[in-house]
Amino acid sequence: MMKALRAALLGMALAIGLPSGSQAQTLRVGMAAQDVGRLDPHFATSTIDRVAVGWMFNGLVRFPPGSIDPAAIEPDLAERWESGADGRTWTFFLRRGVQFHGGFGELTADDVVFSLRKSAAAATSAFSADFRAFESVEAVDPYTVRIVLRENVPSLLGILTNYSGGYIVSKRAVEQKGEGFARAPVGTGPFALQGVTPNQSAELVAHAGYFRGKPQIAGISYRFIPSDASRDLAFQNKELDLNYGRADQTWATRVRALPGVTVDVFxxxxxxxxxxxxxxxxxxxxxxxxxxxxxxxxxxxxxxxxxxxxxxxxxxxxxxxxxxxxxxxxxxxxxxxxxxxxxxxxxxxxxxxxxxxxxxxxxxxxxxxxxxxxxxxxxxxxxxxxxxxxxxxxxxxxxxxxxxxxxxxxxxxxxxxxxxxxxxxxxxxxxxxxxxxxxxxxxxxxxxxxxxxxxxxxxxxxxxxxxxxxxxxxxxxxxxxxLVFARRDTLDYGYKLVGSMGLGPQITEQSRLR
CATH class of the missing domain: 3.10.105.10 (Dipeptide-binding Protein; Domain 3)
Incomplete structure (x- = not known):
């Protein structure tokens, strides 16, 4: 069954323009989970869900891959921004041509306004408290968003990063899918959700239209293996490329001793x-x-x-x-x-x-x-x-x-x-x-x-x-x-992993399987 699944993903990757060979492999990830919960990023509260949504969504700004340093926050969906002298009025200028997954079209200011208002409402977000200081979010034009705060906050950019309530969703997709959006989310990130098999896996495919360039990995098979022993055995047998590890000294020492394996602690x-x-x-x-x-x-x-x-x-x-x-x-x-x-x-x-x-x-x-x-x-x-x-x-x-x-x-x-x-x-x-x-x-x-x-x-x-x-x-x-993950040395993140607010390694357009 898994062979057929890999073949299907490879065929899909070729169909959207990804190269074959080593650059078109599927990354196999083992997670300590029975199933995913909610993949609407504004409700992704568990580690299981947070790791996956980090591969599918962007924020207006982002932590550079591998970093959690607030001083290093950089442009993401916004190419630049300005703030007023009082620190309460912020204007964000969006990149043009950013495409949503699944044919849901170009990202515009309407999507950003919709997303931030959704994040700020308790009925549609688990992170609404972070947006309490927002007075208004308005589209100035299709590529400009203005945020007005009723009071200063310690870090507005921190709220708008590629993390929790800062993720931007497709307005049309949320309205069209309704409650189904939580199991069929639509973002702008390097990978798009292809489908979820309950209690088995979530399958993602590379987003060929990603604004930073086509990912070098064709897809991600995010496998739910709640048993530590079963997950470790699959990793040792080279059935997984990346494994959710145990924050346990004995485990880290033992896995580090495996040939061709790196244990990342971050x-x-x-x-x-x-x-x-x-x-x-x-x-x-x-x-x-x-x-x-x-x-x-x-x-x-x-x-x-x-x-x-x-x-x-x-x-x-x-x-x-x-x-x-x-x-x-x-x-x-x-x-x-x-x-x-x-x-x-x-x-x-x-x-x-x-x-x-x-x-x-x-x-x-x-x-x-x-x-x-x-x-x-x-x-x-x-x-x-x-x-x-x-x-x-x-x-x-x-x-x-x-x-x-x-x-x-x-x-x-x-x-x-x-x-x-x-x-x-x-x-x-x-x-x-x-x-x-x-x-x-x-x-x-x-x-x-x-x-x-x-x-x-x-x-x-x-x-x-x-x-x-x-x-x-x-x-x-x-x-x-x-945080502890083990990876085979064939997986190159494309950056130095020091930290990740997504609670797992970010898989980006630069990541590759050698």
Whole structure:
């Protein structure tokens, strides 16, 4: 069956003008997933979906391939831009001749306006909170877009990159496909979705009309292999060219020893946290939350993961982000203190908490280690393991008082704090994002920092917000895990991979299979 699929893709590639031979091969990627969730980029919240949409869509601006440096952001669908003296009016001038996939025509300002308005609406985007400061988005002419902000933001270009809500979709395709767009998306990127076989693979084909030039790889077979062992075996047997790796030292060391294989470890690190719903028992008692914080051993978690692929969490914002501070009063590991706090709260014999959790192997394995740590302090986690897409649906319905969530965001403290700890982002509210803790105690500092034009004042406010949230024990940071993929040396990305906001290697027009 797979041979027939490869042959079909090769024939398709030849039909659209790609060369045959080594430059017309299909890249075979193994992902730890049962299936994709939603490939509408404005709803792509899981790593599984984010990796794939990064190959299919563009933003007005982009991080250069292999980089996550905000200072390096460069033109993408916009060839240039201007901003007013007050920083609230921005004008973007679009490239001409950019083509959407599947015959959906040329990109125009109407598509950009539609996309950004879609991203800004909670009903049509998981990232609407990022666009709260937008007052208007208008088409000046077919190739010019003007954005007016009601207040300054820490990084407008960061919101408009090839990442999350910044992706540009085809207005006509969304209107035509409706809900079906999530499984049949249309973008302008180097690869177009050909189709999805549930629980098997998503097949992408090179976009011959890509504005940066025809990709050198004919297609991508994005294969869903949830079992680590099965995925590793397929990679060792040369059935995969690129494999989603385990952020585990033993795994990285073992795979590095394979002949003709490179293990890429890159930024951004995903900060894993236990989000505690302070409005539900038992976490409406701060003593229970404090016990949780003292029961966790971050250094042990990092040793378990391995020093090459992880580092202990130090705050409720990942280290390296603009605004991060380690001076926040984070409780240290102390099992005796945790037990004493539980007893004081009325649980001298410990307590059991029912928790919904994903079956995604990497997250499940880490949670099981945390489960063992908490058990030492008398806290038992009764894990209700569900499929990853179901996990995302249920935690957003407030069905679990404790949520393990691992995430990377644009590297400015504002976005992380706003999405996970601002009152507007509380789940099951009209403006819900990913605030599972229901904390809102630092809203004033977060809001003030966002609009401040004084960099020193911003840093001070973000630090105050972290100290407030840590004191309230809204969440317990665990470990920062770097991204890990293994590739055969026959795959050349075409750039040096230091980081990827798409959470996986970008496959561009310059990537090739030797």
């Amino acid at each position: 930024e951004p690190a995903e900060l894993a946290m236990l989000h505690l719903n302070i409005t539900q028992a038992p976490f409406n008692d701060i003593r229970v939350r404090q016990a949780m914080a003292h029961a966790v051993n971050r250094a042990e978690l990092s040793r378990w993961r391995g020093p090459d692929v992880s580092r202990p969490g130090q705050s409720l914002v990942p280290r390296g982000y603009l605004g991060f501070t380690a001076e926040n009063g984070l409780p240290g590991h102390d099992v005796a203190k945790a037990k004493a706090l539980l007893a004081e709260a009325g649980y001298p014999n410990g307590l059991t908490i029912k928790v919904i959790h994903t079956q995604l192997p990497e997250m499940l394995n880490m949670m099981q280690v945390v489960q063992q740590q908490l058990r030492r302090a008398g806290i038992t986690l009764d894990l209700q393991v569900v499929e990853h897409a179901t996990f995302h649906q249920q935690i957003r319905q407030d069905l679990s008082p404790l949520v393990y969530y691992s995430a990377a965001r644009f590297p400015v403290a504002d976005i992380y704090l706003s999405q996970f700890f601002h009152g507007r982002s509380i789940v099951k509210t009209p403006t819900a994002v990913t605030n599972f803790s229901h904390c809102n105690q630092a809203d004033a500092q977060i809001d003030a920092a966002r609009v401040s034009t004084d960099p020193a004042a911003q840093l001070k406010l973000w630090a105050e917000a972290q100290r407030t949230l840590v004191k309230e024990v809204c969440a317990v940071p665990l470990v920062e895990t770097l």
